[in-house]
Structure formats: structure tokens, C-alpha cells
Amino acid sequence: ENVLTQSPATLSLSPGERATLSCRASQSVSNYLAWYQQKPGQAPRLLIYDASNRATGIPARFSGSGSGTDFTLTISSLEPEDFAVYYCQQRNNWPPTFGPGTKVDIK
């Protein structure tokens, strides 16, 4: 199983600041990495697929980069609705696996 680790576990920032979240895979996933946002009591929402492609309707302030084993999700300027938990997920190896999540909370 391809294990994903995310850092930091918690990121405390203020609205308007830049958020940089990391995801590292134990084996290469090529570019087959996605990012999701989850708010309390809600299902995850797809933000980014295949490392750098924004999903339908996702604002341009969300961007993804990376390949192989190291990936980054950047939120250029945090809006109040962006405070949530973010998960990465790989689809290069079966079974698909998720990282443990990074919580972005209000400083």
C-alpha cells in the first residue's frame, strides 16, 4: 500500500495569508495525485486532480504542483470559507489511499 503523509498536521493562518500544504508518498505516484477539502459534517470536495488540474468550479486561488513523491497544494490568499481539512489521495497504486489530512484553522 502506498502510504501518504501530510504536513503540517495543523496550519494556523489568518484570512488573506498564503497556505502551503505538503503531501509525500512512500512510492512514486507519477502525477496521479488529488486534493480534497472537507468541512465538518460534509463530504470531501475535489479541488485538484492529477497534481495540478483544478476541478470544475474550483477558484483559481487553489493550485497544485509536484510529481513523483512530493506534492504541494497552495491557497494563494485564504478566504473565510477555506478553513477546513485538506486530504491528498493517490490513484497510481491499488488500493487508492488518502493522507491523514492537514487542518487549516484560523489564527
Add this chain to the structure above:
Amino acid sequence: QVQLQESGPRQVNPSETLSLTCTVSGGSISNYYWSWMRQPPGSGLESIGYIYYSGSTNSNPSLKSRVTISVDTSNNQFSLKMRSVTAADTAVYYCARARTAWGAFDIWGQGTLVTVSS
């Protein structure tokens, strides 16, 4: 727009079978992969398995011996059965759609909490 809705018992007794159905509305079940995920309270996400509309399916090796996923294209539904459940199977269960077997999952149901308890 396409929407997914999970349905099924919210409580299951230990050692019995958990059964959930996901109904796809607003679009066809054809030409997509349909998956089940779960999330124990306060924890992260785990893939359970997927089924293609044609019926091909696969499950997470950690659960494979207990899981059956099936599809009913005439009713735009797919289903999950998990046998011999224990308290460790208590979780929010989600159904989701993807264009490939292993994700990315672009549409999710709202999730349903299933508690394993007598």
C-alpha cells in the same frame, strides 16, 4: 447535476452484514466508476472498493474477504455489503463517482453514519 444518496440501516449488530445502496440521480450510471469510501469518527478516509457500470469490481485487500459491491443499472444504483462487521467498522460511509477506477472522486454522496453495536 448528478447527485448521489446513500441509504440503508444506520445501526448493525456485530457479526451481521452491513448493507448500503447509493442512488445516482440527475445522470446516468453508465461510463463511470462508482466507489465506496468510509471515514471512522474523527479519522481519515479509507477506500473500500469500486464497481464499473459494466459490473467489473475490485475491493481494498484489507476488506476484500468481507466486501461485495454490485450495480443495478436499470435503477441507477450500486450497493455495498460488508459481512461480519465489528465495532471497528463504525464509520461514515460515502459513495462517490470517478472517471477512472482509482479516482479522482469528483462527486460524493452526503455520507451516512453506520454504527456497529448491539
